[in-house]
Amino acid sequence: MINAVGRLIPDAIKGIAPVRPYAGPFAAVPAGRTAGPKLRANNPGSDKLMKSIDQAIEAAGLRDGMTISFHHHFRNGDFVLNQVVEAIARRKITGLTLAPSSLNDINDAILPHIEAGVITAIETSGARGKLGKLLTSGKLAKPAVIRSHGGRARAIEAGELKIDVAFIGAPCCDHYGNINGIEGRSACGSMGYAMVDAAFADKVVAITDNLVPYPATPISIPQTQVDFVVILDSIGDPAGIASGALRISRNPRELLIAEYAAGIIEHSGYFRNGYSLQLGSGGASLAAARFIKEKMLARGITGSFGLGGITAPMVEMLEQGLFQTVFDVQDFDVSSIQSLKNNPRHVEVSASYYANPHNGGPAVNNLDVVILSATEVDVDFNVNVITDSNGVIMGASGGHSDTAAGARLAIVVAPLLRGRLPMVIDRVHTIVTPGETVDVVVTERGLAVNPRRTDLIGNLKGSGLPVMSIEELRQIAYDLAGRPAEIRVSDEVVAVVEYRDGTIIDVVRKPL
């Protein structure tokens, strides 16, 4: 069947049932009730402390074919996922579905256990490097399922992603399982993604290197959701968990893109007191913060909230009073973690609060402006952030489609060429974010407004910004580099890309 973005989705996909084609950003209407964990009891005097991961695995009742989950707040400093998978492999458990909120390069260490059949299915936001290649290889028992952060929270709450055992890296934890992410040597800041796992998994194992006297406060994940606590020497590498001081880009191309993005915001009609903003973590997006800040100061504008994965530029704007509040689902650097710890206006939120489309309304719905990076954009404004120019998985869906759908102004930034490869093309290899939810595409050679947004086209007239059609942008790229030949793929579906509402927006086929 052909879905609403024109992609051919097979009627039947191994291990995926039912196959629901994408029908539009808000077409899917949820029905039924949220899922929930099995009822359980811990009577007075019960002991949650386990001597080892092995003991916790046994106590949690982990068996062949179950689903395990992890959160990726430790980023490339994560020791938890690898150690747990190794322990599971030692116990000869096989056929597991691995469902982490995302995967990082450091998790390449589990590859042998995937080859050996300990893990036979993966549902996550994305992967890079060797894991990305593996997901594209078709070696798993069923296609990988790629979900956005909001889509994952939705799938868990809807019971579509049923987690048997959640393993939660806990930077600060007490013996009864109260957890926060802001204290301890492995502090990661917000526990936003893990909150959903903790609330909906049948069994929850907290893994900490920082056991504190009861009660651990503040409480991000409560003891009522935690079954077992394991103490390890180290759950992460602080240098990999949080980046140090960010250097604002000096790349002239990124700075030019950033300046254009800030100019669009200024003239968009949304730049007024009380507006809200999310910045992506790419170079141009972070550089845009500097220009936006200057414009806010010059015009005396203050915003209501900043959202997202949080980085130092957003924290600075919070501290300078340019934003009232920051909503934080994940932290990328030391200053963001410190801010969450010390600033009461810096608020930790769950992935569901952040972006789940099927609850009472996530924070992305209140977002005015988001700046997002892209791997490829096409003339229909569809965005690919998951596969590279050879069709191999090398990125993550993240909050891309969630924020694009929620925000009143979704700005996508990308260089027009990467090396020789045009980034504005006829047809992106894989659609993660539908063009209907993307408002402006910005490159160093000019910017294009989605023709649906006649209001925005009007507002940007007279701004002095180099506005052109998306076809003109593509033509500039093709004039420089030539039209790229399309990547040839087989019929074998190796991954399905779920839209945030659970429908299938695209599939990744194995490259030939």
Next chain:
Amino acid sequence: MTKLLRTAQAGTVESTDILITVAPAEDGTGVRIELSTPTLAQYGEHIKSLIAKTLSSYGIEDAVVNANDKGALDYTIEARVTTAVARATR
């Protein structure tokens, strides 16, 4: 017809450049091109034919070419081939 007299190079392996090495070949063996490029699937055939065309514009019919591409655009490729030929025929 022009003959290459020696092996010669032009270019670098910096991003968006190409390192071209040309070497003489026996008469009648034609132009053989070994290309490595991150854009093999998208532009591999195009780059090879551009190199061959540029060589032929200088009357070179036999050559062994090694092209180590880092995402160069056409005019860079033509310029590097031209310089490599000039050095090899001097």
